[in-house]
Amino acid sequence: MPEFAFSDERLDNGLRLILSEDHTAPVAAVNLWYDVGSRHEPEGRTGFAHLFEHLMFEGSRNVKKGEHFALVEAAGGTLNATTWCDRTNYFDTAPSNHIELLLWLEADRMGGLLDGISQETLDNQRDVVKNERRQRFDNAPYGTWSEKLHWTVFPPGHPYHHATIGSMEHLDAASLDDVRAFFRRYYAPNNAVLTIVGDFESDQARSWVEKYFGGIPRNDDIPPPPDGTVEPVIGQEIRETVPDKVQLEKFFVGYRAPAYGTADLDALIMAIIVAGQGRGARLHRSLVLDKQLAKDVDANPWPFVGGASVAIATATARKGVPVADVEAAFHDVMAGLADGITDEEMARARGMVERYELMQLQAVSDRADAFSEYATLFDDPAMVNRRLDMLLAVDADHVRKVAADVFTNTNRVVLTYVPQEAS
């Protein structure tokens, strides 16, 4: 893998700036991670960090409603933002002659958002977000599974006990005062990482960043992240049967898992690949190919930094196959990981992780997001050049041990979706 050179510095106001030149194509990515996500939301305001992210596109001191999108698109650029439990990221990619415009736009909303918001834009985006919730959760088959895993894998009061999308009731309760308080608390230069990757000269980029972001004051009162300390395992099996508008029975299993940034989570990621990713994975071979019980299987990590992560696995029962049979076979496979992982399985998992990590660094926008992630979560942007090696270095015995600790019958939530008529 190529080594990606970069610089790492801070403005006087605390804004962390990462620059990585790549002159392969005349494009550049501007990427901002704010160290705030749904785990930081105040009591009774689930969904607020994400609603706030929407408002960041609705105008600021010198940018009218809708103009942020319009200006970047008219520059031939692409843009978006996402909110997750640990962070909120904003990203623009454009032909490299427009970097200065992108920086001006990002600075205007980092410093001047409150000059652009109004009750009208809040009400409008509240409706949009409620429709996002309807489309992706409430009206979609199996759509509520992720929210239900948050509720059950983490105890009440835990920062990950609720999903990023939040509840309709809390979205309704959000006020302009909440917007102002959230902005003043978290949207400060010293709570952000700005990464620029692509076709530019670093000295020029530094002077633009100083010019546009330098006048935004730091906030010395950013609260520490919420305490996510939690038992490493759930301590019981939690089960729920969910009648839904579905044709096929399907279950989702969530396990409490080690925090992101630990060697144990890296080993668990490899265990998840061995068990549940790709055609050569144990679950696919057993449940789909050999026993023909499941139509499909999948497994994924939710890597969280604040206390514990989640490991997720899911299987859809073939029509006519009792979902309990699928689940029993599933638990057999997961328990079997504790007996050891073969060299062939590790080789397969390493091949998959190599392609996956190369994809994460492929385009300037991918790489910019990776630099911001590792700087924000681990104060270590150089992980961009080490992450693949960290995962490749995991050995089979560590995978076996972590799988034995995590995939147990006293550390899991099982959500079983069944057709409504059958309930």
Added chain:
Amino acid sequence: VTLVDQRPSSAPPRPWKFPAFERLRVDSGLHLILCHLPGRPLAAARLVLDAGGTTEPADQAGVGLLATRALPEGTEDLDAHRLAETMEGMGAEIRGEVSYDSMQIRLDVPASRLAAGLELMADVARRPAFKDVDVDRLRKERLDQLSQERSVPEALASKAFERSVFVPEAAYARSLGGDETSVGHLDRDKVEAFYRSRLEASAATLVVVGDLTGVDVAGIAERSFGAWPVGPFDAPSPNVDTVDAGRRIVLVDRPGSVQSALAIGHAGPSRRTPDYVAAGTMAMCLGGVFGSRLNMKLREEKGYTYGAFAGFDFRRHGGTFAARSAVQTDVTADAIVDAVGEIARTAEGGIPEDELAPVREYRVGVFPIAYERPAAVAIGLADMVVHDLPDGWFDSVRDELGATTSEHVSMAAARHIKPDSLAVVVVGDASRIADALAATDLGPVEPLTV
């Protein structure tokens, strides 16, 4: 807080051209398109076959999709397990894709193992096992998937839309991938017969993009990819007749829905339409960028939806025009009236220069971003093969986009958008929306079960 009030102006862009590529044909008959992108850590390849959905026998819709799913299940030499272990162990992914216009077998692999990846891809494409037990299992999984899609509002809307726009005998009325009836009758022999017949019917092209240093693609193509016929990539024209009906609302009941999925449109022009660029640009103004008419009206003004879109699906023998959204149940009729209003306003009044300019600039400017990854370049080159575009197309189309005027897009709107022929497909809770739909003056409400 001190901010710079003055928005900066941008310097001219650094020049960009679509990556250079080379065409060859090896002695075994296979066409090659090679695009060398030094230093890229990932490489991509596509084998383009004339085996799209329109070439399937009418009673075997979905046979192509089933074939693509069976290909990576094993070859003459490697069973499913060994093939998966080999493929995934080298960091490769090989899978088939089907559109109405082509079948493509794609490879994504770290550049360091491109040669081995191409050898494996050849094995998958030319020596598939098509075992009875595998094809039968995949057929059942596909039937389960079709059953599952009956719960997905957007999938129901697409199915109802196809049936509302094209006559039942038309190739485009058959859902890509087939339905329960057609898939139910498929078996291993039909899958193999279809796949073999398409391999024998016409020329094929292998597109390879990435760091080709030290990789003898022509040698691998000659040795491993088998022999290919000389015939052109040109299957007979299928039936693409459209339903001749006025504007109507097609209502698919999905009780308990908290949103209604919409697909509003009619048949559209083929990829060969001379005003392809103007029509596509017009559709983006209507529903292809964040600031489009539909998204601004339904999302940013009314808050009815998370997003609203519109576009053409340009295929070789015809196509569709459709606006799509998912709107809150209570406002379904209002949202449809607004959407049809924006569509009609565009057809009748066109797009003025001030609205066109940002979309034109977006389309011209986004090329170097759109083609940054080797896999995206491979998709573009495969598209060039499928639609028989000239070699200089990617650069000439950019010039054409840059020269597009309000008059061009307004003429395309008048020609290709027919507000009086819209099929307004709604998938939602009929008990809560049917009365309001009937009260609009958009046309009769016709219930449909799909």
